Amino acid sequence: MSNLGYFGIVCLLLFILLISLLTSASIGAVHIPTHDLLHAALRDRALTETQSTILLSIRLPRVLASAIVGAALAASGLMFQGLFRNPMADPYIIGASGGAAVGACVGIIFLSQLTFFGFSSTALLAFVGAVLTMTVVYSLARVRGRTNGVTLLLAGFAVGTMLSNSTYLLQLLDPNSSSGTRIVAAWLHGTISVPGWRQLAITFVLFFLALIACYPLMRRLNTLALGDEYAQQLGVRVEATRIAIIITGSWLTALAVSLGGLISFAGLIIPHVIRLLLGPDNVRLLPVTVISGAIFLVIADTLARSIVAPSELPVGILMVFLGGPFFLYLLRKRKKEYAL
């Protein structure tokens, strides 16, 4: 595809993202028509007070949070698929999300008063949990300098399952019992939180920094596709590159988990489908994957909070029902390539 065509796709996706953000913000128990939103944005007609309260303190933060969660999951999925040279890797399957969840749970239950630079300990502990888990899974999956696909998936599955279930134990140990626990339970099934503007701003900055850190690694991921030894021959410092990828991938996973809990399949499907459409060049994949991930989760979260209204479905549960069958479809369709 030409550079112009690629640029066109990026612009089109950004436009679609904007539309889905607006639409999602207008949908809910109190309907705020999108043209009212547009007028308000152009400052030629103000919203009613109820509308603006709902919009500013609930809906916009949530919609933006879901966009960041989707973008971060898709980007970390892309990085982990490249790192493990395996299109089945994703932060949830290989256990990074589980590790982040344990870290975040410790933060929510025991250290909720603690803050670092005005940011809750939750995200930081989620990051630590994700990095530690990835280091363990990665060293388990590596046998004599090679990463075996089957070992990777099994190790990630085992470690991830142990971790995400041990969050239940953490809830039992919770000194403040019921109230906090219910929040944790909903969050573990993947519920996008309604963050304060301050938290949202910090998360966005951290997300943006992670993307900047990712970008130079994308060309390295292309080279790593030739295998460790070949990448080494081409002058790539393989171990250092790998550590950088694990850190940025875990960083993105931690951001997603601290805002939206455990959401499966998003990090798997988005990079996978975009790769089918655009080819495997990671440099080109990153921007498109990030924007598509955001669009995807904004739409999914809007569905999750409206299909069973006035109640609400965790978007993680919706993703399991949407993503699971879709993943199986991909598995059947491209069976040959997954021969491990």
Add this chain to the structure above:
Amino acid sequence: MTPLLRFENASFRYSGRQVLENISFSVRSGTCTALIGANGVGKTTLLRLGSGALTATSGAVLVNGKKINGLSHRNRSRLVALVPQELDVPFDFTVEQIVAQGRTPYLGMLRGLLPEDRAAVERALEWTDTATLRKRIFNELSGGERQRVKIALGLAQDPQLLLLDEPTQNLDIGRQVELMELLRRLRGEGLAVLASIHDLHLIRWNFSEVHLLGPGTSFVSGPPDAILTTENLQKAFNYVSRRHQLPFHPSDLVETL
């Protein structure tokens, strides 16, 4: 003149087994050297020592007079390219994308391909006659096509020393002849080529020197006529000549081609 590549009493042990013992030889710029020997005798290991992927357990491997493992990754990768037997790529990269990876040693973390990099990629594609394959998916190519693309990837690295591990495998006789023409061209450009090879009939006219890795870590070097003798080959490949039964006996080919 310092030889481009020099093995000095290089030995290599792997999990307690002596794979190579006291290997010494030189490869000079503008020459083609063949490496022959039975399966499993250590040809690939020797090539990987030459590329710096492995480090000799004793002795030394020198490039331009300097220890290869003392060079920075980047400097080494601008001097030596090893074309492996197998290249396993998990995603659907096109031939052009694969060959462009050969420019990695010349790129920074952020900078993309410059016109000179594009020119190197084009030259590699043209020399290996793979320009028409550029938009094809590497994983969907035939064995012979993949072989040529792998060589193009090595050439895009713009090395002074090209190490080829079984480059003629999967090639039919026509493609083999083309490969030999390519090697002659590279030699003319001043490159040094060291290739492990099973097709002994290709050696006499195309390689100026032959290294024969025998069983039990024996190693002899010399011009093709001196090395490719029936006696040497029978010992190295462990067979008894039954010339009257096999019309295309390797040593026949050596004598007739």
